Amino acid sequence: MHGEYKTPGGKLVVVDFDVVDGRLRGVQVTGDFFLEPPEALERIAGALEGLAVSEVGEEQIAERIRASLGEGVEMIGFSPEAVARAVRRALP
Template sequence: MHDSATLKVPTGKLLEVEVTYDERVTDARVTGDFFLEPPESHAALEAALEGHTTDVSRTTLVEAIQDVDATCIGFDAEHLADATLEAIR
């Protein structure tokens, strides 16, 4: 299945998560008008959302996102986890 969710972060930034999944998330795409340092960490951030079963907990997702060596600017791991959960549920 393929679904997406868009989250307007209180900072004003927009976060969109697009996921392909069956029992597990096989592909994730994260787009929006946010910043990431270093920008090359974008691929790792997307990869952190993949491989989870669709009943993944918010805590697990948040931890997976926080494990990425990236500084998220304009959103945080919780926002990205929430948008991901909304897309897969």
């Protein structure tokens, strides 16, 4: 599955994943945004890994991402909501 979302500020967020047994697998998040520290991208993908397709809306996805990041992470040009919107756009 492939989903994209261009934020109001013009940054692109791309999410690619497979759906296996109704859950997100092999999640990759990319785009032209900035993230400090860069390693936090792994936490975002980890928050989405295994997510049940049938049980989530954009708010729940964004909250799950927010909870995975913790203190000291700076998302520049995108947000948990932008990632959530890209995920939802990837799903049929």
